[in-house]
Amino acid sequence: MSYCDRCDRYFPHMRALEQHEQNSAAHNICYFCCKDFATSYQLKQHWAASPRHHYCQYCNEHFDSQCDLEEHYEEKHYYCSACRKIFNEALGLHEHNRQSHHYCPDCRRVFQSDSNLRSHLRSGVHASATIRCPGMNCSKLFVSGAALILHLESGTCPSRLTRQEVNRIAAKYDKNNVITNPSRMIGYREGGSAPTVTTWATERAWNGRAYECFMCHREFKALVSLNKHLASPAHEEKMYRCPRGYEGCGAEFSTLSALSQHVESERCGIRRFNNQIQNYLGDLTSNMKRLAM
Incomplete structure (x- = not known):
């Protein structure tokens, strides 16, 4: 005989008891956990609460x-x-x-940090592109100074300004070294010329499975991708810095656009003096028009 404690009933054998438990509303079994609940509600609460389900x-x-x-x-x-x-x-x-959360109610998007949300709000999604490129024969508009400087550094502006020229102008006009490190900009100092050394890779960069950068050992599927990496500022000196004199954090950057993005993101104490630094960077951009375009 097999006995059901909950129902106070006897069954002729174990199979009959199991059949009873399967069919009775008094038995609600989680077979995975071998637990029997008095109600279906209790069983569902178990499923919802247990990490095993x-x-x-x-x-x-x-x-x-x-x-x-x-x-x-x-x-x-x-x-x-x-x-x-x-x-x-x-x-x-x-x-x-x-x-x-860090949330844009208009786009109904959640961001990981307040700085990411502010960057989104300043992007072309919400902000109007009102900053005109001062380059000759260029009519592009940008939403921020950082976006404009990145455009100039990329070498795609019709004015043919390059990242090296941007560095030269920054070195020339940042006379008090507010945002530049003079020891790392010797090649760009006033009266000097921008460095012209170019690094590129050949087929010999193939290591058996990918094209490898000999400086950082990063691997690329195509040789052209490796050469784009070498032409980027990835391995250049960090010539720019977030100015401590303006309550900045002293973080260093390889490009002026990266510094500008850092200032605009307001990630450090520089946010308290953001307008002053933005004006400084704005003056620098204006000088680019007079000097190199």
Whole structure:
């Protein structure tokens, strides 16, 4: 005989008891955990709370992994992945994000940090492109000084200004070395000429599986990609710095555009003097027009 404690009943054999547990509303069994619950509600609460189960209680559906469950939440529900909360409607999730996260209410996007959110708000998505390139035969507009300087450094401006020319102008007009390190800009000092050394790779850079940069050992699938890397400022001296005299952090950068992006991001104490530094960088940009364009 087999006995059911919960129902106070005897069964002729174990198979009959198992059949009873499967069919009775008094038995709600999680076979994976070997647990028997008195109600279906208790069983579902167990599935929802146990890390051994990947269960959506809203859809009464099981998933193979937590990743699959979260994908389901994001596709079918109003889900905040950072807080692991589900909301009944889009407005609830919207208000939660607005109050609890770095959130753009217009785009309904969540950002990892306040500086990332500010960069987004200053981007072309929200800000108007009003800064005109001073280069000859160039009519492009940009949303920030950093974007303009990056354009000039890229060598794609019709004025044919290069990154080396930008460095030369910065060295010439930053007489008090507010943003430049004089020991690293000797080749750009007033009266000097910009360095003309060019580094490139040949087929000999192939190491058997990829083209390898001999300076940082980074690997590239194509030789042209390696040469683009070598032509970039990746291995140049960090000639620019966030000015401590303006409550900056002293961080160093290889390009003026990188410094400008850092200032505009307001990631350090420089944000308190942002207008002064922006004016300084603006004057530098104006000088580029008079000097090199």
